[in-house]
Amino acid sequence: QVQLVESGGGVVQPGRSLRLSCAASGFTFTRHDMHWARQAPGKGLEWVAMILSDGLTEHYADSVRGRFSISRDNSKNTLYLQMNSLRAEDTAVYHCARDVTGSWAFDYWGQGTLVTVSS
């Protein structure tokens, strides 16, 4: 079955960096665009970034553009999110999600990894 497992979260000081990983299994990773979304404590979900299946095109939410970088290693079935210049408002549970081909929706999600930005 489809599985997405995030890792790499933790506590980090403002201005520092962190890299999240998402290990994918149970489907052909190279056939799907992938996303990162997040949920701050007590808040709703927020889309963060998307990368196309070939890894050559990325898109970002305005709130993270220029600070975050999404990438993927199709040989390892793994999605990444490099987060630089972290701010307190980046504190959230970060989920990776699979894109439904042709429908601009997210059909499978991981359980998420918590990132806390605090001094």
Added chain:
Amino acid sequence: QSALTQPASVSGSPGQSITISCNGTSSDVGKHNLVSWFQHHPDKAPKLMIYEVSKRPSGVSSRFSGSKSGDTASLTISGLQAEDEADYYCCSYASNIAWVFGGGTKLTV
């Protein structure tokens, strides 16, 4: 893009029907038939319940249905069951390769 607007909470008794609204704008919900709905139990992965306004993924109960009128999308759950109690989020494609979510609605059964 601003978040879509959902009621903070709705409630219903077992067997009843409830509807959750999702108000957007002419730039997102009103412009594209690309609204989806997710069920989210705490500490679990969100689950896709509806996509493209009214389509159900394989395995999702027919008790869940979606619709859209203008800038407002709706999720209806009929024959409420205890296990339906969860947070529900709407999401819309919002042009220029971006997506916007609602703030979430807590359903109490």
